[in-house]
Amino acid sequence: MIHEGDPEETRQTAAIGSSRVFLRPISGGDQDEFVRLVRASVDLHHPWMSLPATPEEFQAYVRRFDDPESAQCLLVRVQDTGAMAGVININSIIRGRFQNGSLGYAAFAPTAGRGYMSEGLGLVLRHAFERLRLHRLEAQIQPENHASKRLVQRHGFRYEGCSPDLLFIDGAWRDHERWAITDAMAGMVSADPHPGRPVR
Numbered sequence: 426m427i428h429e430g431d432p433e434e435t436r437q438t439a440a441i442g443s444s445r446v447f448l449r450p451i452s453g454g455d456q457d458e459f460v461r462l463v464r465a466s467v468d469l470h471h472p473w474m475s476l477p478a479t480p481e482e483f484q485a486y487v488r489r490f491d492d493p494e495s496a497q498c499l500l501v502r503v504q505d506t507g508a509m510a511g512v513i514n515i516n517s518i519i520r521g522r523f524q525n526g527s528l529g530y531a532a533f534a535p536t537a538g539r540g541y542m543s544e545g546l547g548l549v550l551r552h553a554f555e556r557l558r559l560h561r562l563e564a565q566i567q568p569e570n571h572a573s574k575r576l577v578q579r580h581g582f583r584y585e586g587c588s589p590d591l592l593f594i595d596g597a598w599r600d601h602e603r604w605a606i607t608d609a610m611a612g613m614v615s616a617d618p619h620p621g622r623p624v625r
């Protein structure tokens with residue numbers, strides 16, 4: 426598992442599969458850069474995603490990830506510069522018979538469209554399946570959000586169907602397509618299942 430303050434372990438995760446980016450859990454010290462990049466990315470994020478754009482919103486946002494067993498916020502950073510290229514969250518982690526997490530993500534405008542998010546998502550898959558030992562990750566995507574669908578398709582996510590009025594986004598309940606990938610689809614089934622999964 427990636428822990429805040431454990432950059433070496435995070436870099437080891439990054440060393441798997443990507444030479445250009447690494448993952449780092451969000452922390453309070455990221456506030457200024459994060460808020461600045463969110464403000465610079467309004468046109469890219471609207472109407473799909475709304476991220477904290479003030480210090481107060483940022484602090485509340487970071488607190489959502491206090492318990493890494495429930496949710497994790499991973500910054501995608503560029504190896505060469507350390508710049509924040511985007512953010513990928515594993516939300517709503519549920520163990521037991523589900524072993525599932527729900528993905529949320531956004532690129533930041535200055536470095537969008539360079540493949541960093543694709544590489545970051547590759548690292549998140551390894552982290553989620555090999556370290557967290559989850560079984561399934563799901564992304565809920567509005568049908569018109571083609572950039573987001575291309576991102577998950579590139580990693581082999583499967584279209585499972587469309588749920589009407591699934592999430593409240595930009596002032597209304599929006600239909601969302603459900604795209605998911607399992608550990609088996611990614612070729613990352615853990616030999617030692619998470620202890621929270623029943624034996625049978």
Ligand SMILES: CC(C)(COP(=O)(O)OP(=O)(O)OC[C@H]1O[C@@H](n2cnc3c(N)ncnc32)[C@H](O)[C@@H]1OP(=O)(O)O)[C@@H](O)C(=O)NCCC(=O)NCCS
Pocket residue numbers: 469470471473474511529530531532533536537538539540541542543544564565566567570572573575576
């Ligand atoms: C969805 C989103 C995160 C994708 O970010 P991105 O920066 O475009 O993703 P990538 O970094 O993987 O870039 C992919 C693009 O870069 C291009 N690219 C350039 N160099 C590349 C490289 N070396 N490797 C891979 N792709 C590269 C690809 O061709 C690809 O273009 P395409 O999508 O037109 O096929 C971004 O559009 C975003 O933040 N959207 C708003 C928030 C949002 O919708 N979140 C999801 C809600 S469900």
